[in-house]
Amino acid sequence: MPIQYADGGVVAEHTAVREAVGVFDVSHLGKATVAGAGASDFVNACLTNDLGRIGPGQAQYTLCCAEDGGVVDDLIAYLVNDDEVFLVPNAANTAEVADRLRRVAPDGISVTDQHTDLAVLAVQGPRSRAVLEATGLPADLDYMAFVDVEHGGRRLRICRTGYTGEHGYELVVDSDGASDLFEALLAAAGEEGGRACGLGARDTLRTEMGYPLHGQDLSREISPLQGGARWAVGWRKDAFWGREALLGEKAEGPRRRLRALRATGRGIPRSGMPVLDGQGAVIGRTTSGTFSPSLRVGIALALVDSAAGVDLGAEVVVDVRGRPLPCEVVKPPFVPSHVR
Known part of the structure; x- marks a missing residue:
């Protein structure tokens, strides 16, 4: 591409x-099929979202988490029927997602990597x-x-x-x-x-749209609660990878949260830039950043310390290679969505 x-x-x-x-x-993008008697129940016990919320012929955004709650990958699960689920992971993570499923798959359930x-x-x-x-x-x-x-x-x-x-x-x-x-x-x-x-x-x-990119806005070090993907977790399910760690983080509250920033000055924030409060203290770091062709301004996603109390409408500064770029915290998406 x-x-x-x-x-x-x-x-x-x-x-x-x-x-x-x-x-x-x-x-x-990756492609893999999980098939066999009870395949949907098996996948549901591994990935975060609840396949019970959808029916055959529907797809669902979900997460493959490690036991510590970090995100191994975010992916789409296509529920074909009770005995078949088609998965579309990110390219670099396909083999790991398939291997994790394969290692714990019960007899009769196969995990086939169809990437090529x-x-x-x-x-x-x-x-x-x-x-x-x-x-x-x-x-x-x-x-x-x-x-x-x-x-x-x-x-x-x-x-x-x-x-x-x-x-x-x-x-x-x-x-x-x-x-x-x-x-x-x-x-x-x-x-x-x-x-x-x-x-x-x-x-x-x-x-x-404020959609996360795995490896930047979600990762092994950025949990669903920190990366704004808690909605993709089936909290009422009895089992999924990382459940206990995520329940503990939910109870305590995540130590940092993903925020959407819109530049109010001239400049383009990029990933990995420090985010400062009004007193110049570093309170976070951008994870994604670009020039928005639709808005004609710079926009970014940033992980910000929860203790900083940065909410909607708050003003922060992104350090763009030593030059301060004032930004406002906004609610994503940055542009109206027409997807539904």
Whole structure:
């Protein structure tokens, strides 16, 4: 996946997704299937969110945590039926997630890494539905619902998900059929004023929505409570990896929290920059930061000490390589969401 396409650029690609449609090749994402009698119950006892909240044909954002509550990965779980769950982890973490599941899987349940067998294409933006329909694909899906279809002699899984905040879809297809499908989607997108989009636009789009990136906003050192993902934890479940540690942190309160910062001065915050209070004391550090093409200002996500009492509307300063950048604490998303 390129940072940007030669005929595009990050801002042009970002704008296409917000105003029309963009097509992403996100085949670097992981893919794995857990299958066998009781597979859904097994996955539910491992990952944080509660698969009991959804039914077959629906997908769910969830977390794979370590026993200390750190986030090994955040991923999407597709509930096919009671005996099959399809997982889409982040690329670098696929092997570890699969290995963790495989090590504790009971007899009769298999965990198959399909990273190289399957590709994932994302169609995102207000004209995404028109693109799917023009390509002969079903698009009338509820948010986080999916359907398996035959298209061009190949099996295709279509889900109303995405990482941009816009109405969109992610399509899972056999790797050897991905190129033809990508070209067909791209041709239809061109008719709607859209274009191919790369990693740069993917990052600016997700940051505008306040969506976390694993390794920056969630990690082995940043728990779901610290990273703003407590909603993805099934607190009433009897079992999931990291349950006791997370219940303890919940009772005590996390020592730091992820905050969304919008620059009120000129400058662009980047990840890893100190966050200061009004007296110049360091109270946190940015985890993600970029220039928002939609707002035309700098925005960031930052882990801030809970003891600092930084709430909505508070003013802080980001140290941008020795230059103070005033920012306001806001509630994400930075831009309105059209995803539902």
